[in-house]
Amino acid sequence: MAKGLGTGLGALFGSAAIDPMANDFVYLPIAKVEPRQGQPRTNFDEEALQELADSIREHGVLQPLTVRDLGGGFYQIIAGERRWRAARLAGLKEVPARVIEADELKATELAMVENLQREDLNPVEEALGYKTLVEEYGLTQEEVARRVGKTRPVVANAMRLLALPESVLKMLETGEISMGAARALLSLEDPEAIEQAAEEIVRLGLSVREVERLVKKVKSEKAERPKR
Incomplete structure (x- = not known):
């Protein structure tokens, strides 16, 4: 059975380090704080960001x-x-x-878990985060899943999505197609066929069940074509 996300955080840094109500914090000059390169989350909704800024202006940063x-004198953001x-x-x-002690690997892990816990990552960002842990830090998918x-199947299925064409990944990133639809498209294998099917999904607003039928139809038509 998989650990809960809170358990994952606790295993990385101990429960005190992740308690949002703990008072062991300091105030740092905002100009001395910088974001991490390779942070799992890459997209920030400008309108939502402005709304949060308005709230912070009135109430301050609550967490x-x-x-x-x-x-x-400089600090790097792991979460937040x-x-x-x-x-x-x-x-x-x-x-x-x-302020916590963390090397690059632990910083990456904590950033991933924090974003997953808040459900802040889209499927592409999540997959890229797993890929970073595997390719840059040499972790197996099993180790990534545990951390x-x-x-492991969740991690493996997420990473498989990265085989989709760039244009389709963009649709997945923006929510034009669902993760279930994207998974179904993977079985088409041919990039051009995947892109055409993805455009059809968006145009017709197909459900995952309908996407599965579409994929089956495309594969059947391809199999029936005479070989040259």
Whole structure:
């Protein structure tokens, strides 16, 4: 049975390090705090960010960021980049932050788990996050699953989505097609056929069940074509 996400966080840094109500935080100059390269979340809704900035302007940052000390008075965000961006928009000079010790691998893991826990990642961002842990840090899919509190099939299925053509990944990223539809498209294998089917899904607003029927039809038609 897979661990819960909270368990994954606790295993990485201990329960005190992830308690949002804990008071072990400091105020850091916002100009000395910077986002991580390769952070799992890459898309930020500008309208939602402005709404958060308005709230922060009135109430302040209610939950501290999680950062690590880079030395020289600078800090790198592990969790809370959206709050940091909104705080900058709101004109804040300082932000509350919890400073923890973490190497690159643990920073990446914690960023992944934090975003998964908040359901802040779209399917493509989630898949790319898993890919980073596998390719850059040499973890197996089993190890990734254990560290982020998922099952190995969940990690494997997410990473398989990255085989889709770029245009289809963009549709998945923006929510034009669902993860279930994207998974069904993978069985077509041919990039051109996948792109054409994806356009049909968006145009007709097909459900996953309808997508499965469409894929079956495309494969059947391809099999019936005379070979040259």
